[in-house]
Amino acid sequence: MAVPGQGDEGRSALLMKIVMAGESCVGKTSIVRRYTEPNAAAAFSSSSYLATIGIDFKVKCVTLNDKTVKLQIWDTAGQERFHTLSTSYFRGAQGFVLVYDITNLDSFQSVTSWMKDIHEKAGDEVDIVLLGNKCDKESERVVPKHKGEKLAWEHGIPFFETSAKDNVNIEDAFSVLTKEILEKKSWVLYDLEVVDLNENQLSLLYSRKMFKDLR
């Protein structure tokens, strides 16, 4: 049986493009690191914050319904000056992790605008999971949990409160999202070959192949 993240990277696999979305500083990079890097906890030993410049992505292989699935997780920059660049990566995504910060009201109020961007660029059929991150900071909370639940319910999407810091609900959120994507009956997966052009930057060669029989 395939072991997630071990030894499957080189093999042709079903591929899902997942994009992180949400305002700056809500924790998108921290969530991706927590999910894809086993020792991500070390990242929280420092109080420094490095904004994502441009775009980055990580790859993680998981096994779903006995299929090896390569998750390509794009981490976009939330800063306004990168908005056009970030949203240009929405096209072709099958899933989105839309994040706000429970200690930042503006980040919650911008969720609807991010939803609009997602549907405009990626269509109405994409799967989205809404995360209220930094739930370890209960004393600084300004967005009640029920407001996040209500918003997610209005959009018909799953919702989790998460903490990248304490590793709360991160695995579950990605698991629910990837299962929803895989369960779509009329779904087409693209096999993308990721080419490492140099040590710092990655580019993509898209070789489109249809996978009709997913089960």
Ligand SMILES: Nc1nc2c(ncn2[C@@H]2O[C@H](COP(=O)(O)OP(=O)(O)OP(=O)(O)O)[C@@H](O)[C@H]2O)c(=O)[nH]1
């Ligand atoms: N307490 C706490 N802090 C967090 C959590 N997630 C992220 N942070 C902190 O919040 C700050 C911003 O985190 P990032 O992951 O860089 O945020 P981002 O959304 O990727 O920001 P941009 O790159 O600007 O879009 C950093 O100082 C993190 O350490 C969390 O769950 N709990």
